[in-house]
Amino acid sequence: MSESRFQSAQSEPTRQTYSGATSRVLTDGMAPLLSALDGKLLDIGCGSGYKVRKMLDHLPPAVDVYGVDTNPLYLSQWKEEALANFKLVEAGAPLPFPDGSMNVVTTSLMLHHIPFEGLQQLFSEIHRVLREDGLLIIEEQTCAGAMQDAMYPLWDETEGTQTALLASMCLLPEMGFVKTKHELFTETYCYKSAEELAEDILVCNPHLRDLPDVQRRALQLHDDFERVKGLPRADGSFGLDMPHRMEVWTKARGIKLPQLKVSSTGAPAPEAVAIKARDRIPGQLTSQHLLPDRLAPPRPLWPLLVEPRDSSASIGSLAGECRALLDERLHDVGAVLLRGLPLKSVADLRDFQAAMGLKSMQQYRGCTTPRASKADGVFAASDDPPCFTVEPQQELSYQSNCPSRLMFSCSSEALPGDGGEMGITDMRRLSREPLIQDFMAQCAERGGLLYQLKMVSRQEASGNLFWEDAWGTEKKPEVESLLKDSGYKWQWSEDNVLEFWVPVPGFVQHPITAERVLFAQPTCFHPSYYEKHPTVASMSAVSVAFGDGAVLDDELVSRIRAATWEHTVPVRMQTGDLMCLDNILAGHFRAGLLQDSQHVRLVSLLEPSFKNVVQCGLYEATVQNSDNTLRKTPDM
Numbered sequence: 001m002s003e004s005r006f007q008s009a010q011s012e013p014t015r016q017t018y019s020g021a022t023s024r025v026l027t028d029g030m031a032p033l034l035s036a037l038d039g040k041l042l043d044i045g046c047g048s049g050y051k052v053r054k055m056l057d058h059l060p061p062a063v064d065v066y067g068v069d070t071n072p073l074y075l076s077q078w079k080e081e082a083l084a085n086f087k088l089v090e091a092g093a094p095l096p097f098p099d100g101s102m103n104v105v106t107t108s109l110m111l112h113h114i115p116f117e118g119l120q121q122l123f124s125e126i127h128r129v130l131r132e133d134g135l136l137i138i139e140e141q142t143c144a145g146a147m148q149d150a151m152y153p154l155w156d157e158t159e160g161t162q163t164a165l166l167a168s169m170c171l172l173p174e175m176g177f178v179k180t181k182h183e184l185f186t187e188t189y190c191y192k193s194a195e196e197l198a199e200d201i202l203v204c205n206p207h208l209r210d211l212p213d214v215q216r217r218a219l220q221l222h223d224d225f226e227r228v229k230g231l232p233r234a235d236g237s238f239g240l241d242m243p244h245r246m247e248v249w250t251k252a253r254g255i256k257l258p259q260l261k262v263s264s265t266g267a268p269a270p271e272a273v274a275i276k277a278r279d280r281i282p283g284q285l286t287s288q289h290l291l292p293d294r295l296a297p298p299r300p301l302w303p304l305l306v307e308p309r310d311s312s313a314s315i316g317s318l319a320g321e322c323r324a325l326l327d328e329r330l331h332d333v334g335a336v337l338l339r340g341l342p343l344k345s346v347a348d349l350r351d352f353q354a355a356m357g358l359k360s361m362q363q364y365r366g367c368t369t370p371r372a373s374k375a376d377g378v379f380a381a382s383d384d385p386p387c388f389t390v391e392p393q394q395e396l397s398y399q400s401n402c403p404s405r406l407m408f409s410c411s412s413e414a415l416p417g418d419g420g421e422m423g424i425t426d427m428r429r430l431s432r433e434p435l436i437q438d439f440m441a442q443c444a445e446r447g448g449l450l451y452q453l454k455m456v457s458r459q460e461a462s463g464n465l466f467w468e469d470a471w472g473t474e475k476k477p478e479v480e481s482l483l484k485d486s487g488y489k490w491q492w493s494e495d496n497v498l499e500f501w502v503p504v505p506g507f508v509q510h511p512i513t514a515e516r517v518l519f520a521q522p523t524c525f526h527p528s529y530y531e532k533h534p535t536v537a538s539m540s541a542v543s544v545a546f547g548d549g550a551v552l553d554d555e556l557v558s559r560i561r562a563a564t565w566e567h568t569v570p571v572r573m574q575t576g577d578l579m580c581l582d583n584i585l586a587g588h589f590r591a592g593l594l595q596d597s598q599h600v601r602l603v604s605l606l607e608p609s610f611k612n613v614v615q616c617g618l619y620e621a622t623v624q625n626s627d628n629t630l631r632k633t634p635d636m
Contacts, residue, residue: 039103045110112160119167144515147242153220181248194225263305269297270572286528287558303335319355334585400487403605410573419594425587443506447547
């Protein structure tokens with residue numbers, strides 16, 4: 001389901017905001033700034049006055065407030081009433097105010113209605129009318145959380161919101177603005193029923209009533225509302241949360257530009273990356289009829305492309321700004337490609353990571369993808385045969401402890417035409433597909449997912465997954481201790497085969513944005529993953545079932561695999577690149593090399609990790625004995 005199906009700029013709403021919304025951005029974020037204001041304030045996109053009325057409660061009486069809007073309906077509504085110290089002005093280009101006449105300019109939930117080129121013009125006008133040291137205060141929604149999950153089938157403003165985010169990052173620093181504050185506030189929208197929410201959306205966006213499938217969308221909204229609504233409040237309504245972002249930018253004279261510059265066009269697209277016709281790709285026999293012919297190209301914000309202004313900048317001089325960028329923006333965009341960094345070796349990646357104050361997982365154990373350690377906290381991205389395509393996945397989503405972020409770098413490049421592209425999967429978009437929504441609902445109802453791995457001993461067999469390699473030791477007591485620490489159950493067979501398994505939810509709620517995202521590897525743990533693997537001979541090395549023991553059928557896995565590829569874009573990594581991923585919001589893959597090549601990628605798995613565990617004892621029935629070694633074996 002494409003997020004571009006509704007363009008916010010196509011139609012102005014008839015009401016400025018949804019009726020059940022709180023105003024924490026205003027009361028907790030803006031209010032301290034407004035209470036100390038003197039002079040004049042301009043609210044751009046004031047609409048029917050929802051926020052203006054609330055702002056007036058926090059402003060000193062001597063402040064003059066102006067509002068502008070282009071919607072005739074809003075303008076007519078304002079004629080019916082008068083507010084002290086407020087004047088409505090019909091908007092135009094340029095804004096009808098003298099240079100340097102405003103102390104503060106605010107805009108609330110409006111920028112996502114404007115295309116990128118229009119935002120460039122608007123920001124230029126805001127810069128003109130603001131005095132030196134004047135403030136620009138921006139509020140925008142994040143299109144995440146339960147509210148977004150509930151309303152998505154009927155209305156989605158993600159694309160416009162992402163455009164507004166990109167425009168502020170790209171344009172405002174170049175115009176002379178310095179960002180002085182960036183905060184997320186959770187706004188709660190309250191509705192007693194799905195029908196009330198649907199009607200609210202249609203009142204705000206009446207053009208949706210003309211959609212030919214509006215009734216079907218409303219029914220899907222009903223199902224999603226019931227899924228995410230939680231417990232009722234005292235008044236019988238249900239609170240649906242959505243984080244809103246507040247940014248404060250100061251107009252400054254003679255500022256030093258940031259060392260990092262955000263690109264408005266995104267990463268350049270590599271040559272077409274074939275999927276369906278590719279050799280040595282998982283699911284080549286089982287799923288090929290559903291696979292896309294080729295991957296879609298990168299988008300302007302997927303990944304976000306950021307480069308140093310000075311190509312000679314050192315690791316130490318860039319580290320602080322890179323860390324601040326990742327802390328502020330990675331959960332917004334999911335993937336950031338830092339290009340042109342002074343990274344040429346394993347030691348450079350290790351040192352840059354340390355200079356940013358980031359800690360990496362020091363061990364990589366119990367995993368299906370072999371990775372050799374190259375330095376403290378730095379591993380080979382994959383030791384799978386170069387010709388094999390490593391399918392999109394979220395790192396260690398089959399374990400109870402998972403890294404929160406990943407950083408990939410490239411110490412040697414593959415030539416164009418050789419393959420070896422890195423790819424990133426937009427897990428936000430994928431998680432909103434009806435297929436994935438239904439899959440996550442099944443995980444919730446059926447006790448999550450149960451992953452099982454079967455590894456042989458290097459002493460007994462060849463051409464398979466070896467437990468000595470996976471756990472980094474040949475001593476069984478040490479392996480068992482590591483299994484226990486990692487949350488696994490296990491058993492040994494007489495032929496020295498280690499079987500171990502772990503239950504996980506199959507989806508998680510993002511710890512910052514609160515959105516519900518698929519966090520699973522159902523395709524990588526399906527036997528079809530190894531159909532064309534050049535070294536793993538046994539397709540029974542992995543398996544995945546629902547928590548109730550029902551094995552995922554081939555058709556479901558094939559459809560999930562195809563949907564995942566549809567939301568994956570390729571990036572050709574270069575020396576000096578650092579691809580930074582939020583491990584929940586972004587999956588990653590490696591295309592197999594088509595020619596002999598020395599292409600090498602490295603990865604750091606960054607802490608703090610988070611717990612990927614099933615709550616409420618859903619898996620108590622899977623443990624038979626108190627020694628933690630046997631399970632109730634489902635029919636796998």
